[in-house]
Amino acid sequence: MTLSRRDFLKLGALVTASAALASCAPIYRRLAGDLPSVPWQAMNAHDFLALNRLTFGSRVEERAHFAEIGLKAYIEEQFAYDSINDFDCEILLSSFKTLKMDANELEGISNQLFENYDREKVPNELRQATLLRQLYSKRQLYEVMVEFWSDHFNIFIEKGNGFYLKTVDDREVIRKHALGSFRDLVWASAHSPAMMIYLDNQANEKSHPNENYARELMELHTLGVNGGYSQQDVMELARCLTGWNVKEHFWLGDFVFKADIHDTGEKKVLGLTIQPADQSEAEQVIEYLVTHPSTARFISTKLARRFIADEPPQDIVEKATQTFLDTQGDIQSVLRVILLDGLSLAQPKYKRPANFILSSLRMLNAESDAAALHDYLLRMGQLYFNWPTPDGYPDRSIAWQGNLMPRWQFAFEYIRDEIKNTKHNLKALLDVSATGSLTGDVDALASLLLGAPLERGIRDELLASIRSADANSEETLLIVAASLIASPAFQWR
């Protein structure tokens, strides 16, 4: 058997990853969360739903904390994410060297000479780190917002050099401003080389303009499709953006303004007259776009859709829109309105694949290095940074229903401890609850995964169906856990 260089590198990465898990076992154990000292209670359905909007699946200890301090204090605590001690998670991520590299270094380690690039290493490290943060970071709301903006400013890493530039975008655009100001977020994204490559602005020249980024900046990033811009506005904004480009030599992968391909004429965008001013022409338009009423409404609607319901209540959207305008797009202020006024009205949403996997891991205090999860996500349709169109992974429930088989398979393999470097703590958890009966254990398990015990009739029917397949009580509990994770109810949050 001959191994290509790429195979060899992949193999190397696998060996490193498994060695890492073995040597970091205590960290993983700490990260997986302390076992509760007393048995947990069923949770009020609304609190359970609310907490699952604010996290990637509520851990037992988060439930206790949430019950103790209440929604308002919980949100403020999460907003002040810098004050949340996340030391263990940071230690774990310190071995992911590419997360801190600039574009030039990332290109260097991907370049295997003769235009042969390792297009897997850098993206896979970013994917793995993203999952580990979602799984283990105590700054859950911050990570939820990172996910939200990663969709809003979606970048498909398979296009061109996006495979290594996205790592810079993730750090300098999304993570830097996820709970900051919307204006800074759009500003950073507009100057992000990954975005320029993805939406073709590097091909936008005076002699042959390319409208792709100009259009999406208004349609998807700020105003929204019905936000009041015309085709003429798209063309004029594209003219302003000519010359916004990416360095191809020295400090390769950095932003550069190329004056020689910039269209120096006067432009008219959205009623503004833009005098020739090189790079600052488009920047003037960006400043205008980020405080536009259409933008305020569009962003508020999307946030309300993510946190409240696919069709969010109009009055909440109105109030959030007004707050957006009053605060010039302060993300925390807008979010505060949506969460405090809106969460009590929240409707169930279908879990996206990553949320499905992560919630099942978090709710059972699992230890995982997350590397083996990519393959499941790929089959479920949400391998991170792999969505080709600029609208990002869909948020609405309807988009995700209908691909059950990989979810069932995941549930079954996960509970049977068949996923590489991934292990749940079901047994230890049930030792704490110590109900002393099978039905008691099933109720405790359902409280963990679904928030509350099953109705008695349903529980008995489920147990009877498993018993009819000749299972002893230890097997029965595992199958109950797997089938609860596979069940319709667990697909919703």
Add this chain to the structure above:
Amino acid sequence: MFTQVMPTWMPRLSFAPVNAAPRGDTLIVVFLRGAADVLNMVVPHGEDAYYQVRPSLGIPRPDDPHSKKENRALDLDGFFGFHPSMRSLIEVWQSQQLAIIHACGAPDESRSHFKSMELMERGVDDESGPASGWIGRHLASLNTGNTSPLRAIGMGTRPQRSLSGSVPVSALRSITDFHLGGDAHALQQMRSALNAVYQNDVMGQDTLTIMDTLEKLDPLTYAASRNAKYPDTEFGLALKQTAMLIKAEVGLEVSAIDVGGWDTHFAQGSVLGQMPNLMKDLADGLAAFHADMLDHMNQITMVTMSEFGRRASENGSLGTDHGHGSMMMVLGGNVNGGKVHGEWPGLGEGQLIGPGDLAVTTDYRDILSEVLQKRLNNLATAEIFPNYQPNIKNVLM
């Protein structure tokens, strides 16, 4: 409300029809990765220039008295002939279910594998334009009412770029990957529990049915019709599993298969050697699939393609360098087969382009558009191949 296993508020699945039509054929796309040397696959033996540019690698004429019979090209139409290692396809050719389009390809002249494959799989002219794949856009633009999790599959560890888009597709290494796994005992327990939690759910019950169907399928024990023998290779396995899924009626509409190893810069082999081995694998696989699926051929369209062709002249290492024009094969029950389609640009002086490459006289999108329109009920080719106006060549009935 969380105490039900089956939530009462679960919305019913309803798709907004983009473009609704019943599904057409099962489409199988075989991509020869690395730029196949098509001049040695479908040999223009009727052209003297071929033998001038290929003094060592050239395949002897079907009637060449100076070479052994088994080394000669297998005549197709008096001008073109198959490489002798593709002998197994002759029967398919004679059945008129195989068409060849020579000098076919994309306008891109970068001669870069990466760039050409990316553009071809996205179905676009240059790097701007939609980032999704052409098959992905086909699936997204046609609502066939098919909610099967196996509507489209990419054989291998990840779905091909051509499949990427808003419709979820599955990568399939082996049908057995889709078995729930575990021992029979645990599986029975899980099956029973799933049936209980999904008892009132149509989608769940559909998925259980597919799962049960796949649970019984195993490529190791599969008996092909007509004693067809799939080659014992990755390609053979991919075709065999495609055949199994079609016969099992699990809703398969598209299967994408890759065959690697075609980048033959060095010692590619004339009659025997590395490239002839690849050709034999390809031909034997396609012939086995055709024999196995003969009763289903009316609902199958198969296409082979490669990112570009290779230089007309052989190089100094008995290989060939990156060229331009390629070749496509279309196989199926509704193909205008037994014919080499397309205009032959010739290999003579003044006929080659760039550094000495076969010209492209048929755009690959002409062929794919025809397949989409005539066999897959999808008329949205303007969306699937943006900024391209296809020329229908009547490769299909």
